[in-house]
């Protein structure tokens with residue numbers, strides 16, 4: 089087994105069933121560093137299962153899944169733990185612990201992952217000068233990233249829905265993961281708050297060249313991911329230049345239907361699709 093970091097995630101002919109229900113149907117895909125995948129699909133089409141299988145939280149019935157060049161399909165839970173430390177996840181249900189403060193929630197991936205603890209919680213490339221940063225520093229930095237540093241000692245129940253989502257993002261990015269999975273990050277939010285969330289996701293992607301898979305029901309979310317980028321010099325989200333701009337080229341859209349990948353391509357290709365099911369996801373500003 090030669091780990092190959094040029095492919096962040098690979099699915100090869102992956103299938104998953106729950107009794108007679110097909111959750112994933114012979115699914116294959118490859119995600120490269122810095123690449124964005126936007127996943128559309130009806131309720132129950134397998135979007136969440138795609139993410140859960142990607143990190144080994146659910147094991148497929150057949151096929152192979154590799155993370156960072158290592159096949160995870162047959163790995164023991166302990167070994168999976170270490171690989172999973174390199175992936176950040178924002179769960180569809182939010183997944184914050186009600187009994188923990190915001191700071192404790194955000195610290196959770198750092199204090200519960202062996203690899204990161206052993207590395208004195210200094211991920212490659214982040215501290216630069218080799219300085220060891222404490223969990224507390226990292227938590228503050230992550231909450232500052234989502235502009236919620238002042239909520240450190242609050243409990244999730246004291247926050248608005250949009251703020252809770254931002255805490256979820258802070259927790260997902262705190263370990264500086266190479267792959268980020270976002271399950272419906274804008275669901276249930278008003279359009280302005282939703283755009284703020286997408287801006288954070290863009291910022292994280294473009295600051296660190298993170299591979300990103302984002303499940304969403306909003307066409308606008310995918311459109312923003314494909315056409316906008318974070319400019320570290322201005323600190324602003326800007327429209328990407330046309331033609332060969334990086335984010336245009338590296339954002340792909342996937343459409344799932346009953347566990348099957350029924351579309352994979354760029355935004356212009358998605359726009360050009362004549363498939364009635366695929367076209368359902370095209371409405372700008374859609375639900």
Ligand SMILES: Nc1ncnc2c1ncn2[C@@H]1O[C@H](COP(=O)(O)OP(=O)(O)OP(=O)(O)O)[C@@H](O)[C@H]1O
Pocket residue numbers: 106109110111129130131132133134135136137138180
């Ligand atoms: N634990 C489970 N037991 C039985 N069936 C399940 C389980 N988890 C998921 N499924 C089924 O697998 C299929 C895919 O589910 P999944 O959660 O991936 O859908 P989804 O595309 O994320 O939907 P939504 O947009 O509503 O979140 C569905 O038919 C669902 O009912």
Ligand SMILES: [Mg+2]
Pocket residue numbers: 135136137180271
């Ligand atoms: Mg889901």
